[in-house]
Amino acid sequence: MKQGVVMKVYDSHAVVLAENEYVKIKLKTGLQQGQEIFFAADDIYYGAVQRRDNLMKIRRFAAVAAVFVLLVTGGFFFAQEDYATLVMVDINPSVQLELDEDEIVTGYEALNDDAKTLGLEVVIGMKVDEAVEYIISEADAHDFIDLEDLDDDYVLIATVSDDGDVEECLREAALENEVLGKVNIAIAKATRDELEEALGAKVPLGLIVSGKFAEFEEDMSVQEFFDNEELRAEFEQAGFVIKEDFGHKVDRVNAHLQQQEMNQEQKGELIADFNQVKEQFAEAKQLCEQTKERYQEALKSGDEEAIQETKKAMEEAELNKDKLEADSVDVDKIKNGIRQNLQNKLEKNELDEIMDQVQSNIRERNKVQNKVNKTDSEEVNLLEDNGVKPDNQNSSDTEETQNQNQVQNQVNSEKNGSGA
Amino acid sequence: MTIRSDIDYTVLKIQKDIHSKNFEEFIESSKPFIISTVSKKLGRYVNIENDDGYEIALLAFYNAIVKYKFDKGTFLSFAKVLIDNQLINYLKKANRDKQSSLEDVDIENIKDTSTGEIELKMEIQAFEGELSKFGIDFDTLVVNSPKHYDTREEARIIARKTSKEEDLVKHLFKKKRLPVTEMSKRFSVSRKVIYGSKEYIISIIIIIIKKFDLIKTWIK
Numbered sequence: 001m002k003q004g005v006v007m008k009v010y011d012s013h014a015v016v017l018a019e020n021e022y023v024k025i026k027l028k029t030g031l032q033q034g035q036e037i038f039f040a041a042d043d044i045y046y047g048a049v050q051r052r053d054n055l056m057k058i059r060r061f062a063a064v065a066a067v068f069v070l071l072v073t074g075g076f077f078f079a080q081e082d083y084a085t086l087v088m089v090d091i092n093p094s095v096q097l098e099l100d101e102d103e104i105v106t107g108y109e110a111l112n113d114d115a116k117t118l119g120l121e122v123v124i125g126m127k128v129d130e131a132v133e134y135i136i137s138e139a140d141a142h143d144f145i146d147l148e149d150l151d152d153d154y155v156l157i158a159t160v161s162d163d164g165d166v167e168e169c170l171r172e173a174a175l176e177n178e179v180l181g182k183v184n185i186a187i188a189k190a191t192r193d194e195l196e197e198a199l200g201a202k203v204p205l206g207l208i209v210s211g212k213f214a215e216f217e218e219d220m221s222v223q224e225f226f227d228n229e230e231l232r233a234e235f236e237q238a239g240f241v242i243k244e245d246f247g248h249k250v251d252r253v254n255a256h257l258q259q260q261e262m263n264q265e266q267k268g269e270l271i272a273d274f275n276q277v278k279e280q281f282a283e284a285k286q287l288c289e290q291t292k293e294r295y296q297e298a299l300k301s302g303d304e305e306a307i308q309e310t311k312k313a314m315e316e317a318e319l320n321k322d323k324l325e326a327d328s329v330d331v332d333k334i335k336n337g338i339r340q341n342l343q344n345k346l347e348k349n350e351l352d353e354i355m356d357q358v359q360s361n362i363r364e365r366n367k368v369q370n371k372v373n374k375t376d377s378e379e380v381n382l383l384e385d386n387g388v389k390p391d392n393q394n395s396s397d398t399e400e401t402q403n404q405n406q407v408q409n410q411v412n413s414e415k416n417g418s419g420a
Numbered sequence: 421m422t423i424r425s426d427i428d429y430t431v432l433k434i435q436k437d438i439h440s441k442n443f444e445e446f447i448e449s450s451k452p453f454i455i456s457t458v459s460k461k462l463g464r465y466v467n468i469e470n471d472d473g474y475e476i477a478l479l480a481f482y483n484a485i486v487k488y489k490f491d492k493g494t495f496l497s498f499a500k501v502l503i504d505n506q507l508i509n510y511l512k513k514a515n516r517d518k519q520s521s522l523e524d525v526d527i528e529n530i531k532d533t534s535t536g537e538i539e540l541k542m543e544i545q546a547f548e549g550e551l552s553k554f555g556i557d558f559d560t561l562v563v564n565s566p567k568h569y570d571t572r573e574e575a576r577i578i579a580r581k582t583s584k585e586e587d588l589v590k591h592l593f594k595k596k597r598l599p600v601t602e603m604s605k606r607f608s609v610s611r612k613v614i615y616g617s618k619e620y621i622i623s624i625i626i627i628i629i630k631k632f633d634l635i636k637t638w639i640k
Contacts, residue, residue: 001452003468005638007544008558015558017638020572022561022620029464034541037465038455122615125564130597137601137611179601 006035013045083107086160086195089132090204090222091139091153093118103128103169117142128166129173129180132157136179145183150256150339152244153183154226158190158198158205174242175289181245186226188239246325250278253335260338262352270355273362274331277324284321291317330358428495431488447481454481457500461507473507480506540634547635550626554596556619565620574609575617576639579624581607589629598622 004018009031013024016039024045031037083098083106093115098107105123108131110116118138123131136155139145145153159166167187174180190198190205198205204222226232235241254271291314298306337354434443455466458477466474484499492498551557566572582588582603591599598618604611614621627635 001455005540005544005635008548010559015562017635020576020639022558022565022623024559024562025465028459029462031465032541034537034544035465036468036540038459038468039465040452040456040459043465119612122612126615133601134611134615 001038001040003036003038006031006033006037008033012047084161085166087128087166088156088158088160088190088195088198088205089135090156090158091136092144092222093135093139094204095120095135097123097128097131099128099166103165105131114142114144127169129169129177132170132185133173133177133179136183147179147182148252148255150252150335150342151223152226154222154241155183155185156204156222157185157187159187160190160192160195160205171242174245180242182248184226184244185242186235186239187242188235243325246281246331247278249335250274250281250331253331253338256338257334260341260351262355266355266359270334270359273359274334277331277362281321281324284317284324288314288317288321330361333358423494424490425494425496428488428490431485431495432490434485435488443485446485450481453496453499454478454503457503458507461504462511473510476506476510477503536634543632543634546630547626547632550630551623554619554622554626556622561619561623564618566617571613571617572620574613575620576624578603578607578609578614578617579621580628582621583625583628589625592622592625593629 002018002023004016004023004025007015007017007022009027013027014031016023016025016037018039023039024047025039025043026045084101085099085103087097087099088111089095089097092112094111095115095118096109096111097105100106105126105128108120108123110118110120118135120135120138123134126134132155136145136147140147147153157166157170170180170185170187174185188205195205226235232241254274257267257271257274260267291310295307295310295314298310333354337351341351430442430446434440434446437443454477455474458466458471458473462473464473480503481499484495484502487502488495488498548558551561566575582592582598585606588599588602588606591602598614598621600611600614600618603609603614624639626632627639
């Protein structure tokens with residue numbers, strides 16, 4: 001005989017909370033929410049109980065049956081589409097996720113042996129970003145990747161019949177989610193044909209999309225693919241990459257820099273420089289979020305002027321953030337330098353030279369940043385005199401300079417406003 | 421021929437000493453039987469407290485102990501007859517009173533509208549509301565809660581620990597999902613364990629944080 005309190009009365013049964021357990025019981029007269037009752041084992045209701053896996057089995061069965069029918073009648077296509085979008089996640093391991101219209105995982109499949117070692121059942125019911133985060137963490141826990149070493153980690157995601165919601169979901173999640181921020185997420189859209197091709201050749205779908213299939217060697221891993229600059233560029237034409245959080249990259253590199261045997265002073269300076277870059281980036285990122293929020297508020301209010309203003313501020317903040325991210329070129333240089341040094345590919349002095357070069361680059365950029373604050377166009381020419389190459393945004397353009405001023409002022413007023 | 425069970429002999433022994441410890445123990449162990457008889461006869465569940473039907477049945481049960489003799493058959497079948505009869509009498513009387521009274525008062529349930537029960541009902545409704553913000557309903561909780569006692573206990577422990585950490589609770593209520601990575605690190609449990617019981621864990625955290633203390637008495 002058990003005791004429980006009635007949580008809810010439905011048409012066919014009721015749910016009670018009984019001694020730390022939620023239980024379904026049969027209906028009897030007078031049953032009310034809040035009633036504290038005795039009930040026995042034979043009062044338990046076993047009606048249409050669908051645990052997560054039962055549901056999946058039923059769907060699987062239906063899908064297989066439907067395919068069989070189709071093969072017989074001719075024509076092969078995914079008839080029993082009980083999913084809205086198909087998502088292939090490749091790190092190695094390779095996992096296929098089936099999503100419904102709300103980007104919730106309704107089914108999964110481990111596509112290679114490595115994937116089978118992950119405990120994937122729990123992804124059912126998760127939203128796609130949660131599921132991807134889980135797969136990444138499991139891959140890390142099982143040592144398929146190391147999120148903190150010097151190798152850049154790529155997670156390749158290909159979607160079939162996605163109307164952009166999956167991409168959107170992942171983009172947003174990557175901004176806030178710690179785990180997703182530790183990797184580079186490469187996303188590409190694929191067609192059904194490409195999916196079949198990939199499955200047939202046992203090649204990650206996302207790599208097919210880049211159109212470089214011919215050059216792809218069967219054993220090439222996702223990492224190796226993206227290490228190759230040409231292949232990566234090709235991919236970025238067909239899809240896009242959500243980059244690893246810059247702050248995390250700096251931390252990774254600094255951690256390894258710390259372990260390098262080199263001039264302590266120089267080491268300390270480099271680490272400090274990178275930390276400063278990281279802080280600036282974090283501030284820029286925060287500014288982006290703030291301007292975005294204000295823009296959304298303006299949209300709600302419907303005030304045209306406010307909308308224009310806040311939109312402009314938001315776009316400027318984005319530009320500023322991207323510019324800072326360009327600094328990551330130096331972080332990459334150091335990272336690759338250390339990597340190669342570890343593999344004994346460098347001459348003794350080469351790493352020192354790289355470090356010196358990077359330090360002077362950072363110094364120059366800081367000088368430039370200070371000079372750019374002055375509106376004097378002569379100062380802009382000084383840029384070129386010092387042999388510092390303007391970055392992508394061609395900062396010798398005075399209009400651009402004024403924009404940068406505005407952004408710098410905004411950054412400053414943000415600082416003051418927040419009393420930082 | 422009646423097959424004698426141990427119970428029949430026990431009752432005869434008790435008749436000789438009503439005040440013995442055996443009597444109390446026997447009543448205690450007979451409770452499930454009494455509850456089940458009442459529930460079947462009245463077609464409803466028996467309340468834990470203040471259940472008139474149960475109290476009447478209990479009196480009839482005492483009566484059965486006193487009056488029992490072997491020639492009545494087995495004790496339990498004898499007791500059942502007495503209990504059923506008393507319940508029928510009670511129902512008849514309740515209906516009569518119901519019809520003759522000016523107000524439409526359900527005498528049987530008159531004690532059910534105590535403030536304690538109203539409070540509990542309100543708490544449960546609020547609980548339901550909170551759960552729905554996380555996309556959880558009670559059916560989900562039944563289906564997706566851990567089936568094994570040990571797993572449930574582990575989940576409860578995780579839930580309690582989590583509710584003591586302000587930042588984790590904030591994350592949960594803001595994002596509407598558990599901060600699994602952080603929980604896994606801080607409490608040294610695998611993500612899989614957390615994910616496997618996530619709705620259950622969330623429900624307990626809600627009960628603790630939102631101070632649904634009446635419901636909380638049902639979580640040990």
